[in-house]
Amino acid sequence: DAGVIQSPRHEVTEMGQEVTLRCKPISGHNSLFWYRQTMMRGLELLIYFNNNVPIDDSGMPEDRFSAKMPNASFSTLKIQPSEPRDSAVYFCASSSWGAGGNTIYFGEGSWLTVV
Amino acid sequence: SQKIEQNSEALNIQEGKTATLTCNYTNYSPAYLQWYRQDPGRGPVFLLLIRENEKEKRKERLKVTFDTTLKQSLFHITASQPADSATYLCALVYSGAGSYQLTFGKGTKLSVIP
Numbered sequence: 485d486a487g488v489i490q491s492p493r494h495e496v497t498e499m500g501q502e503v504t505l506r507c508k509p510i511s512g513h514n515s516l517f518w519y520r521q522t523m524m525r526g527l528e529l530l531i532y533f534n535n536n537v538p539i540d541d542s543g544m545p546e547d548r549f550s551a552k553m554p555n556a557s558f559s560t561l562k563i564q565p566s567e568p569r570d571s572a573v574y575f576c577a578s579s580s581w582g583a584g585g586n587t588i589y590f591g592e593g594s595w596l597t598v599v
Numbered sequence: 600s601q602k603i604e605q606n607s608e609a610l611n612i613q614e615g616k617t618a619t620l621t622c623n624y625t626n627y628s629p630a631y632l633q634w635y636r637q638d639p640g641r642g643p644v645f646l647l648l649i650r651e652n653e654k655e656k657r658k659e660r661l662k663v664t665f666d667t668t669l670k671q672s673l674f675h676i677t678a679s680q681p682a683d684s685a686t687y688l689c690a691l692v693y694s695g696a697g698s699y700q701l702t703f704g705k706g707t708k709l710s711v712i713p
Contacts, residue, residue: 488642517701519703525705526703526704526705526706527643527688527703527705527706529700529701529702540700575642575643577642581699587633587645587648588633588645588690588701589645590642590643590644591642592640592641592642593640593641593642
C-alpha cells in the first residue's frame with residue numbers, strides 16, 4: 485500500500501488567499517484525522533472523521549478552517565482566508581479504528597507557509 | 600482537560616547506553632498508550648502500544664512500561680545507536696461516548712552521540 489498520501493507537500497501563499505490541502509487515506513481505513521504541528525503547540529488534532537462523518541471538530545481553530553470527506557478515499561482541509569499564524573505542518577492520518585487502540589498511519593505532511 | 604508531559608524537550612545520550620523517555624499524564628488513565636517516532640520532515644511512525652492492564656511491552660531493543668498509579672509511561676531504547684536519533688512522541692488513547700480520542704505529547708528529541 486502507498487500509505488497516506490498528502491498534497492501539496494509544500495505551499496507558500498500570501499495572507500488572505502485560500503489554501504486547500506488534500507489527503508488520500510489508506511484503502512480500507514474507516515477513520516481519518518487532520519493534525520497540525522507547530523514547535524509551540526506540538527501535534528494538535530483538528531478534526532476526525534469516522535466512515536466519512538465528522539465526529540469531533542472541536543480542534544478546528546475557527547471558522548476560517550473547514551474540512552470535508554466526500555468519500556472514503558478523499559478528504560480536504562481548507563483555510564479561507566489564510567493568515568500567517570496558520571503556518572505549520574498539517575498532517576493527515578488514517579486508521580482502521582476499532583476497539584483495539586489501533587495504530588494511526590500518518591502522511592508525510594503538508595508544509596504551509598503564509599506570508 | 601487532560602495534560603500530557605514528556606519529561607524533556609531534548610535528551611542526549613552516549614551510543615550503547617539505554618535511553619529512557621518519560622510520558623506523564625493527569626486525570627484519568629487512557630485505554631491505551633502509544634509511542635511514535637518522528638524524523639525531521641516526516642510524519643510520525645507508530646512503534647508500540649500498551650494497554651492499561653499491561654505493565655510492560657517489548658519489541659526488539661524497545662521497551663515500554665505503563666504505571667496507572669503513577670500516571671506514567673516509560674520508553675526505553677537499549678544499546679542505543681545514532682540511528683535512533685529522532686523525536687519520540689507518546690499518545691494517549693481514550694474511549695467513550697462511541698468515539699475514540701487520541702492526544703499527543705509534544706515529544707522528546709533524542710540525540711545518540713557516537
